[in-house]
Amino acid sequence: MPPTAGLPQAPGVYRFRDAAGKVLYIGRATQLRSRVGSYWGDLRDRPRLRRMVPQVARVEAVVCDSVHEAAWFERNLLERSKPRWNRTRGGQEVPVGIRLDPDGPKVVHLHAPGAAEFGPYLGGSQARLAVSGLDRVLPLRYTAERLEGGLRDLARMRGVTTLDRPAFRATIAAVLRRGVDETHAVRESLALLRDRASQNLAFELAGRIQQEIEALDWIVADQKVSQLVAGADHDAYGWSDGLLVRFRMRAGRLDGWEQRPSSHASAQRWLELTPPEWRAFADRNAELARRLH
Structure with missing residues (x-):
């Protein structure tokens, strides 16, 4: 079995x-x-x-x-x-970041000049699709004060003006910070565009927008085991019914876990070292480790 x-x-x-x-x-x-x-x-x-x-x-x-x-x-x-x-x-997958430039979000290599503001993310393709979806709903590049003729016409067609710039930029930044309300609003807008394309028999476009929705879900999903800016090294500990589990964070990355038998009294001093934001993660996985042991 x-x-x-x-x-x-x-x-x-x-x-x-x-x-x-x-x-x-x-x-x-x-x-x-x-x-x-x-x-x-x-x-x-x-x-x-x-x-x-x-x-x-x-x-x-x-x-x-x-x-x-x-x-x-x-x-x-x-x-x-x-x-x-x-x-x-x-x-x-390729690790990438996203930088919010004046003309909109841009996928960048993590060690490129200028660095990334948001991330890191795994998968350049996923990140580019998510950026495409954000640009579809919040076309920041069309809100610049000086636009060439073609872009000016496209901005007019999209009903976008320079007055939209602060709101667009703030919403994009909020989504990339995993803001729940802003992400939900962008996702709903993409879903409406997808359904409209499907009703108009533009199935290739509808499929593309669905990919953008899935990519957006990918980049805004909870992810704390790799950080864009490395913080202080630390360990996180969880204990369950005689088993102590240790998680090791080094240079901003969770890169190991070990487990060993331990009484609760012996484990207590290690449990006290666990940062508050890691306690639920460590406790949940200590319980899982106990079930599998």
């Missing part, structure tokens, strides 16, 4: 250990229980995994607040150490 009892249908990162405790593989999942269970399904076309699975003696997992956060955590772990059965160090 697959060792999925106790795993939730939630996004997260999982790792397999052998009988000696060595990490065999690290992966991420949109739904942990389904993804981990799939390794004990039909693997006829995946001979590499067929060789690995019989060696798995224990499954460990961390529940994340979003698929985006899980993607970052997997990347951080694999950049620090690549287990034998993982093919590549790091991940496939």
